[in-house]
Amino acid sequence: MSTENMSSSPALLHRVAEKSRAPVHFTINGQSATALQGDTVLTAILTQHAQLRRNEFSHEPRAGFCLMGACQDCWVLTDSGERLRACSTFVTPGMALRTEPADAATFASGGQP
Numbered sequence: 001m002s003t004e005n006m007s008s009s010p011a012l013l014h015r016v017a018e019k020s021r022a023p024v025h026f027t028i029n030g031q032s033a034t035a036l037q038g039d040t041v042l043t044a045i046l047t048q049h050a051q052l053r054r055n056e057f058s059h060e061p062r063a064g065f066c067l068m069g070a071c072q073d074c075w076v077l078t079d080s081g082e083r084l085r086a087c088s089t090f091v092t093p094g095m096a097l098r099t100e101p102a103d104a105a106t107f108a109s110g111g112q113p
Contacts, residue, residue: 012063013046026095027079035091042067042074042086045099052076052086053099 021036028045035044042064045052051061052074065073069088076086079096 010050011047012050013043015047024091024093026091026093026097028097029099030096039091040087041076041084041089041091041095041097044091045076045086045097049099 015036018036021038024035024037024039024044026033026035026044028048033044033048035047039047042052046063052063053076054060055062062073064087065071067074067087069085072085074086075083077083077098079098
């Protein structure tokens with residue numbers, strides 16, 4: 001799925017409480033987004049999109065699995081190439097995230113060519 005299709009997908013998560021926390025501005029695949037202070041990267045992305053990323057081998061949509069940092073299903077990349085676990089990393093102001101690596105080898109190496 002291209003990032004354009006991901007951007008037009010309805011959000012998987014919808015806030016029903018705690019809407020008054022301070023906003024945190026970040027980017028997903030180069031597009032501006034806003035989360036709330038204290039959100040994990042997983043929450044920040046899934047309140048904007050229907051999936052976290054696509055599996056680098058099967059290309060099936062992923063949205064996290066264990067939600068406690070053990071399974072490696074929620075890895076995303078920063079624009080600088082750092083790989084992080086979306087379920088256990090808090091979103092920070094100005095964070096630039098990529099949900100679609102160039103290829104499986106790049107993703108497996110943590111963004112290093």
